[in-house]
Amino acid sequence: MNIKEIYSTNVFNDKVMRERLPAKVYASLQKTIESGSPLNSDVANAVALAMKDWALEKGATHFTHWFQPMTGITAEKHDSFITPDSGGGVILEFSGKSLVQGEPDASSFPSGGLRATFEARGYTAWDPTSYAFIKDGSLCIPTAFCSYAGDVLDKKTPLLRSMQAVEREAKRIMRLFGQDASRVNVTCGAEQEYFLIDKSVWLKRTDLMTCGRTLFGARPPKGQEMNDHYFGVIKPRVASFMKELDEELWKVGVPAKTKHNETAPAQHELAPVFTSANVASDHNQIIMEFMKSIASKHNLACLLHEKPFKGVSGSGKHINWSLSANGKNLLEPGDTPSANAQFLLFLTAVLRAVDRHSDLLRVSVAGAGNDLRLGGFEAPPPIISVYLGEELSEILDTVDKGTSYLGKEKKRLEPGVDVLPRFPKDNSDRNRTSPFAFTGNKFEFRMLGSSFSASEPNIMINTIVADSLKSFADELENSKNFKEDLSALIRKTITNHKRIIFNGNNYSADWVAEATKRGLLNINSSVEAFESFILEKNVNLFELHGVFTRSEVYSRYEILLENYYKTLHIEALTMQDMARGQIMPSVFSYLNELTKIAKNKKDLSLDSKVEVKLIGKLSALNEKLDFALERLTKLTETAESIKDNSLKSAKFYHAEIVPAMNELRSYADELEILTAKKYLSFPTYIDLLFSVR
Ligand code: ADP
Ligand code: MG
Numbered sequence: 001m002n003i004k005e006i007y008s009t010n011v012f013n014d015k016v017m018r019e020r021l022p023a024k025v026y027a028s029l030q031k032t033i034e035s036g037s038p039l040n041s042d043v044a045n046a047v048a049l050a051m052k053d054w055a056l057e058k059g060a061t062h063f064t065h066w067f068q069p070m071t072g073i074t075a076e077k078h079d080s081f082i083t084p085d086s087g088g089g090v091i092l093e094f095s096g097k098s099l100v101q102g103e104p105d106a107s108s109f110p111s112g113g114l115r116a117t118f119e120a121r122g123y124t125a126w127d128p129t130s131y132a133f134i135k136d137g138s139l140c141i142p143t144a145f146c147s148y149a150g151d152v153l154d155k156k157t158p159l160l161r162s163m164q165a166v167e168r169e170a171k172r173i174m175r176l177f178g179q180d181a182s183r184v185n186v187t188c189g190a191e192q193e194y195f196l197i198d199k200s201v202w203l204k205r206t207d208l209m210t211c212g213r214t215l216f217g218a219r220p221p222k223g224q225e226m227n228d229h230y231f232g233v234i235k236p237r238v239a240s241f242m243k244e245l246d247e248e249l250w251k252v253g254v255p256a257k258t259k260h261n262e263t264a265p266a267q268h269e270l271a272p273v274f275t276s277a278n279v280a281s282d283h284n285q286i287i288m289e290f291m292k293s294i295a296s297k298h299n300l301a302c303l304l305h306e307k308p309f310k311g312v313s314g315s316g317k318h319i320n321w322s323l324s325a326n327g328k329n330l331l332e333p334g335d336t337p338s339a340n341a342q343f344l345l346f347l348t349a350v351l352r353a354v355d356r357h358s359d360l361l362r363v364s365v366a367g368a369g370n371d372l373r374l375g376g377f378e379a380p381p382p383i384i385s386v387y388l389g390e391e392l393s394e395i396l397d398t399v400d401k402g403t404s405y406l407g408k409e410k411k412r413l414e415p416g417v418d419v420l421p422r423f424p425k426d427n428s429d430r431n432r433t434s435p436f437a438f439t440g441n442k443f444e445f446r447m448l449g450s451s452f453s454a455s456e457p458n459i460m461i462n463t464i465v466a467d468s469l470k471s472f473a474d475e476l477e478n479s480k481n482f483k484e485d486l487s488a489l490i491r492k493t494i495t496n497h498k499r500i501i502f503n504g505n506n507y508s509a510d511w512v513a514e515a516t517k518r519g520l521l522n523i524n525s526s527v528e529a530f531e532s533f534i535l536e537k538n539v540n541l542f543e544l545h546g547v548f549t550r551s552e553v554y555s556r557y558e559i560l561l562e563n564y565y566k567t568l569h570i571e572a573l574t575m576q577d578m579a580r581g582q583i584m585p586s587v588f589s590y591l592n593e594l595t596k597i598a599k600n601k602k603d604l605s606l607d608s609k610v611e612v613k614l615i616g617k618l619s620a621l622n623e624k625l626d627f628a629l630e631r632l633t634k635l636t637e638t639a640e641s642i643k644d645n646s647l648k649s650a651k652f653y654h655a656e657i658v659p660a661m662n663e664l665r666s667y668a669d670e671l672e673i674l675t676a677k678k679y680l681s682f683p684t685y686i687d688l689l690f691s692v693r
Contacts, residue, residue: 003250010058010134011253012051020050033128034183036164044096051132052081052094055139063094065102065124066140068155069109070559072453074285075145077104078138099141100126110562112555114151121148127156130282133252142282151552155455158547159278162462165545166323169469170346174325176476177342181325186462187442189274190284190454191258193315194291195266195303196238198691201683202301206582207574211567212305212451213369215575215661216583218669219311220685224264232261237692238268241298245270248290254283263378264312265689274320274442277462281454284317288451300692306449307372309685310665314373315450319457322442323465332441341486344399348493349472350443351386353464354436355500357541358384358521359532360464361436361445364457366526366560368567370449375524377507380435380447383515383522385502387434393501400494433506463547470545526564527650533557561646565639568653568661572636575661579629582681583668587622590679591615618674625667632660 008015017026025046032039039047055063062078069075079098082090102124109122123146130142145154152158163186170184202208207215234242242259249256255273262269270291272283288304295302307314323330323346330346354361361384365374375381388396431437435447445457472489479485499518504511515522523529532538534557542548548556594615601608635656642649672680683691 001247006247007250008253010251012054012132012139013253014131016054017047017050020054022046025050029128039100039128041096044100046096048094048096048099051099051139052092055094055134056081056092058134059137060134060139061137063098063139063141065104065126065143067124067143067145068281068285068453068455069145069153070112070155070556071110072155072451072563074289075104075109076138076140077102094139102143109145109153110559111147111153112558112562114147114149114153114551114555122146122153123148127160127278129160129276130279131253135252135286151549151555155453155459156278156281158459158552159281159455159462161547162459162466162545163277165466165547166462166469169466169473170323170325170330172473172477173342173345173469176473176482179325184323184325184330186277186458187274187322187324187329188277188280188454188458189272189320189442190280191269191271191318191320192284192287192291193262193267193269193317193450195264195308195315196241196268196295196300196692197266197303197688199296199299199301201687201691204682205688206578206682207571208301208303208308210574211571212303213308213372214310214685214688215571216578216665216668216672216682217310217685217688218672220689222265222686222690223312227263229261229265229267230263234259234261234268235692237298237300241295241300242268242270244298245290245294248294249287252286254286256287262313262315264309266692267313267315274322277321277458278455281458284454304451306367306369306451309689310372311685312689313378314376316373316379316446317448317450317452317454319445319448319454319461320439320442321445321458321461329441331438331443341490344490345472345486346469347438348396348490348497349465349468351497351500352468352471352493353461354384354386355497357460357464357467357538358500359523359529359535360460360538360541361447361457362521362523362529363533363560364460365447365449365452366529366564367449367452368526368564368571369451370447371526373449374447380433380506381512381522382447382524383506383512383520384435384447384500385506385515385520386443386500387431387437387503388501389431389438390503392438393503396494396498396501399491400498402491431503431506434502435506459547463542463545466545467541525654527561527647527654530557530560530564530650531647533560558646561650565646565649565653568657569636569639572632572639572653572657572661575664576629576633576636578682579625579664579668583671584622584625584629586675586679586681587618587625587671590675591618591622593676593679594618614674618671621667621671621674625664625671628660628664628667632657632664635660 017029025043028043029047031037062080064076064078066074066076081092081094083093085091104122104124124143127142127144132139132141144157144160146152146157166186167184171181174181205214207213246256256270257273258271260269270287274280291302333343334340362382373379437444448457475489476482476485499520534553539550539553542553543550594611598608598611598615639649639652639657642652672684
């Protein structure tokens with residue numbers, strides 16, 4: 001296989017456009033891509049024509065506007081290119097209008113009250129900054145999705161808006177340093193963790209099929225304690241899955257780069273090469289989709305849930321984030337003092353952003369699934385802090401205190417941004433426990449759950465960093481003495497926000513106490529996080545930077561709450577089904593056998609102490625299970641009766657249903673251990689975690 005030959009073969013990318021579009025059309029499309037200027041209909045028609053011809057040559061029969069509604073996954077509705085002609089045949093058509101705008105029936109997508117069901121219309125609009133591609137015989141056109149009234153209903157539109165906001169403010173800062181950047185882009189690389197299990201065992205687990213995670217399952221005798229899976233040799237079946245995945249991703253232009261086994265048994269990771277944030281987010285959606293579909297072809301099931309198994313590490317998604325001006329990384333520490341000053345300003349902009357708005361970062365990683373993972377010694381705690389590494393922290397410390405910095409070379413350096421030393425580039429001692437770590441020339445946000453869209457945290461990071469940059473630019477643009485004021489601003493920002501820096505072990509109990517002392521937020525539950533989304537300061541922030549309107553913030557808040565409690569509702573019902581329909585009957589059958597044995601033994605005057613003891617244990621646990629099941633059933637009914645108040649529902653699920661689910665599970669898991677394997681009605685953790693050979 002020749003990677004060069006297959007790479008991007010199914011993408012209508014710049015190279016294809018250059019080859020196939022008339023020079024004038026190409027130039028005006030480039031202008032649209034670069035500056036966001038509107039596309040006129042002649043250009044759109046010409047692009048559509050070239051796209052259609054290209055797609056037909058590649059064997060495509062349909063086209064679809066590919067978008068990202070608030071479900072967190074992608075949506076597509078396929079139309080074929082055919083239009084019947086008068087002679088009983090067909091012509092193949094695709095107009096500029098069909099390319100630029102679509103009008104899917106939007107009534108069944110979550111809108112959080114933004115659109116009444118009777119006003120079903122929603123619009124999809126082409127995002128020319130993300131290339132069209134062919135998937136399963138359909139030409140997929142990445143699009144934004146909004147309501148008839150223009151309110152956003154998706155994850156792409158606000159991402160693009162937030163990228164614009166940060167670009168606008170970053171350019172102002174660049175100008176202060178005498179640089180006119182024509183383009184400031186947000187770059188993102190999203191590492192994706194996932195589990196692969198055998199499809200045949202997956203099919204026997206209702207919980208995995210309906211919820212994506214196990215709701216029952218006793219701790220297996222072997223988990224990840226031997227650390228023998230991390231970076232281990234990849235098993236042949238998994239390797240052949242990964243090979244096909246890479247190839248299919250390369251064909252649609254997703255630069256899949258790194259693959260390896262992760263911490264938990266059956267857990268793996270894929271990381272692509274970073275690119276523009278909106279493209280990276282589209283790519284991440286494609287990666288997740290292909291993982292599922294290709295796994296299925298290999299008789300595997302891919303689990304993207306953030307906590308599929310209790311007691312073994314869950315899966316995260318790491319968002320690597322930076323800014324680039326005309327292709328140059330703005331978080332790359334420079335070699336010259338002035339470059340260092342600019343770097344420091346951007347770095348402190350991020351510190352200020354994270355410190356002032358850690359609640360919003362927390363919102364972007366909140367969800368029922370991630371509640372099971374954050375703070376579980378496998379993922380960062382819910383307390384948000386920034387890791388900078390010892391040396392960089394020391395440098396900031398000297399700026400803060402106005403003392404001199406004794407660099408590695410033992411050269412005494414006076415304080416002030418124009419005499420800062422070269423920054424450490426070594427990022428080898430990266431702190432894996434930090435939620436938000438500076439890793440040499442980018443930040444890595446590690447709190448995201450594996451199933452999340454990469455857009456959400458990007459929207460938050462972009463908006464809050466745009467806010468810092470705006471405040472810096474507002475202050476410095478009026479400066480009479482730039483150098484001095486810049487030094488003062490950097491120093492002031494470090495002084496005000498250094499509490500957010502933490503280089504120690506984020507998993508330790510000491511840190512919780514220390515963070516409380518520092519006044520950092522520790523938002524433990526998702527519901528509490530959601531509530532902070534609509535704080536007035538946050539609504540104002542989004543409005544100020546043109547990322548969300550007030551009603552858009554509220555609609556998203558509503559959707560987050562709905563997603564949260566609906567997820568738990570499905571889980572609670574699935575647990576009841578499994579407990580009633582599978583676990584109890586298994587125990588009954590086993591009890592039946594045990595009592596028969598005990599009775600037979602008694603008839604023969606043999607001792608049956610062991611059997612009787614086990615019967616007693618099983619019966620007592622079964623009674624507890626029954627009690628917990630009744631309780632969960634009643635609570636679920638009560639939850640269902642809460643109408644039209646999502647916050648109340650979400651709170652009820654968090655406070656009442658989750659503990660009741662945990663209790664039910666604890667008895668079921670004990671019963672699993674005591675029940676003979678042949679009576680168990682679904683595969684155990686051992687079957688699930690070690691079945692792929
Ligand atoms: P690790 O697992 O050690 O964190 P990986 O190599 O798995 O590192 O992933 C690092 C990710 O960061 C990759 O997706 C990479 O492309 C991305 N990345 C590197 N530089 C940047 C940058 N300037 N902006 C955004 N992402 C970046
Ligand atoms: Mg990482």
